Amino acid sequence: MKLLMRFLRASASLKLTIFCLSAALVLVFAGTLAQVKMGLYLVQEAYFQSWIVWWTAPSGNFSIPAFPGGHLIGALLLINLIASLITRHIWSWKKLGIQLIHVGIIIMLAGGLATDLFSVHSFMRIKEGETKNYSEDSVRMELALIDHSDPEAEQVTAIAGERLADGGTIKHEALPFRIEIRGFYRNSGLQMISAQGGAAVPASTMGTGKRLAVKSLPRATRMDERDVMSAVIEIIPEGGQSLGTWLVSDSLAAAQEIEIAGSRWSVQMRPARYYNPYSLELLDFTHETYPGTQIPKNFSSKLNLVDAENNDSRQVLIYMNNPLRHQGATYYQSGFEPDNSGTVLQVVRNPGYQAPYIACVIVSLGLIYQFSIHLIGFARRRKTSTAP
């Protein structure tokens, strides 16, 4: 107990607060400038959602820890705040504001951490008249293997893209074959091999990849670009001969059909999907502009929500700054198909989304309280000092 108190006293030090705030300043500043070269997504990973920021030598041979990352600074600050709340600020009316501010910041930091760890962002693209019951991840990919042997229902086995990066052999009880990873490209470009052949090497021995060459590209950094993941996989049925290699890639829109052990399968690299127990049908998408200009005024999607489980079916309208919240997911108007024929909704599942709202109210109350005390005291002092 004594030891705990000593630890708390030490972590409540104002010096630690100053250190955390200064480190956060440097990190945020550096992380902002780094976005010019690395782009927002990679910077987030390397600077803000990490424990340590690594510095890689220009030659790329080795990395050394260069600076505390966002998670480390945030965690230190959290400990510092909690410790100081327990040990330093003795409860009193005069310090109520300070207490509130720190409680609020604790909630905000904790909420931020929860969001970083548990929130899931995905997109739902629907064309007018189309119905969808799943959304797609904007970053993560999956290798989908679909068994068509049952005419009633397709059976889908999905392998996370990250697993492919590890290479090696993949086996699964639902699959009557094993998969050998023969090549993996986090970001890639595909090119048609011309009739003359040339120097290009076909990416695979079977399927679409026979006519394509694949090459590795540096990771995408611009806001409007994303990585194109590709892999070359070899399929070997249980106790049988290899069927050859296939190229699967994010930029190949269509699934490739393979005949394996007498039944029909298709394989496809696609954005990771999240299925919902309800579906959305796009009735109408509108894109308004200001008269005589191309400046967008509003985008809105009229949808039919069908939730059989909860007997909840209704028409909903999603537009800018007016999302739909349903069963823990929130749907935002995010974009549209180039010819206005469909809509793109951003789907967010974030269990910690209420934390900033609560924190904001608490901190504001605390700041206003403390500020008012200050101002009143100040005005009183001035009155007494100017009085004769």
Place this chain on the structure above:
Amino acid sequence: MKRFGPYLVLLVFLLWLASSWRAPRAKPGDFDLASFDRIPVLVGGRIKPLDTVARNSLLILSGKQSLRLEQDGKKIKMPASRWLADVLFNPEVADTYPVFDIANPEMLGMLGLPDSGRRKCSYQELKPHIAKIDEEGKLAGELQATQRTPFQSAAFNLRNSLFLYQRLKSSVHQEGTKDFAKEIKTYADAVAAGVEKLRESNEALDKDRLMLLRGAVARYQAQSEFAYMLMIAPPAGGGEGDWLSTGDALMRVKSVATVPPSVYAFAEMGDAFRAGDTAKFLLVTREYADWLNTEHPEWASRTTFELRFNHIEPFYGSMVLYVAVFLLACFSWLVMPQGLRKTAFLLLLLAFAIHTFGMFARMYIQGRPPVTNLYSSAIFVGWGAVLLGIVLERMFKDGIGSAASGVVGFTTLVIAHHLGSSGDTLEMMQAVLDSNFWLATHVVVITLGYSAMFLAGMLGIVYLLLGLFTPLLTRDTAKALTRMVYGITCFALLFNFVGTVLGGIWADQSWGRFWGWDPKENGALLIVLWSALVLHARWGGYIRERGLMAMSIVGNAITAFSWFGVNMLGVGLHSYGFMDKAFPWLVGFVISQFLFVALSRLPARFWRSFRGAQQRDLNAVGFQSATTQS
């Protein structure tokens, strides 16, 4: 005299302002544009008076709101709307006006002009090079703004300017049209005859009329695709989406009776203008403007108000006043402390009143909260800082609040002036930003936070300069300044924190993420972290008076980075375009702030105010009197 002196000065400035509020009068023999100026048209999604269109267009092309010409050996200043009238109705003459501002030496070289610095070219001079400019500008347009060389930027801008100029010329009718009113009548008659023929016997028109119709329709089609302004107001009851270009309006005509009155009005205006008939021009413009007044009183009253706002130029007036306030407040520390300080304060109130009027006028015209883009943020940052400065001056009565307000008010308005050179500053809001609630809360609160940071930083600089170079910084003054900076930093933390969190909540409401590490968000976070750092360092006793001042000056640099710097990175959701011209200024400002910080680190013996207590007491007459007598 001593009592009334300050009010007398105030009166003089009031009269000076009032004299500039009158609408300019036409010279005898020239066209009277008073009614022409207030005619509403629709450009960029907003209904505005022709005067605004003229000023903004000329600003984009030439960087000025009026045109300087040499006519018959005399230098004259032509108002923007007079230039616009020529562009619309008499393009051959307008083509000879030097309006295209070209400063890039390479560009001047390409145009075969002497490389003797910046100059203004006329359309006629540029005409032989249009193909080349078009090609270079198009190439530059394929690059990101941050990647363009100065020459490419110049080519890109010049191409845009030429495009705008051509579109302006096609707003009423195609170039080279002579007798538009007659043309319309012939065309409408032909259409009516055609309709009649079709109804009677299903037989086509005679060949001549058919050819005329075909030619006219092709012309009107081209005009409507190219027109910059939608000039034809819908009949009473119509909405903003019902405005048409003249070409579009004419293509919908069925007979003479169905030609919209607006088309006729512009045709007659043009014909009178080309004929040099000033009386007829005045009559037609006045009749048309009055007709719109009765058809669309709501639009007309707004455009009339906007025209008055254009004439008053409130921000120019307050800019001049802020300089006077600053000078008077500074002098008050040397001579006549009472009178000058009071005069400065009265003028500060006047400047603030005009500043406020200008801001509210913009809000009324646009129907939006005060901050909608960078330009209006500059106006609002200045406004907030001056408001805080007035409060400080009321409390401390030592001239410091007035002086700091004067500097911040003037500087922010100068910044606003330069930000406004890209055209209409009352632009329509993109769909994401189209939320008056969030614009009024998040944006206003965070911008007030900027104001507080700049005012605190300015007070830090006042402390430094007074202490280092003058004997005026007495213990009392230093204490007062410390209290001011401390209080304002608390205020800044409150507003920046609340504003940043509100921004996060807006983002959560519209994109589903509270925080995305976008540069603008990071900029706001930097300010919050910095003010928290300042306050904690102060509470912990790690910094004292001078440390607090030095940190508040660093706050200036951080706030400037977060306000403008992050927009120049060219990444993220908040980047409103690259401002290459502003970049050196920003760098210069940040460097200057760090130089101030370096100066503030000088040991106490270098500070004139701190050199020996006795000497200080003897020298400290100015301030003592200012603080104790009030």
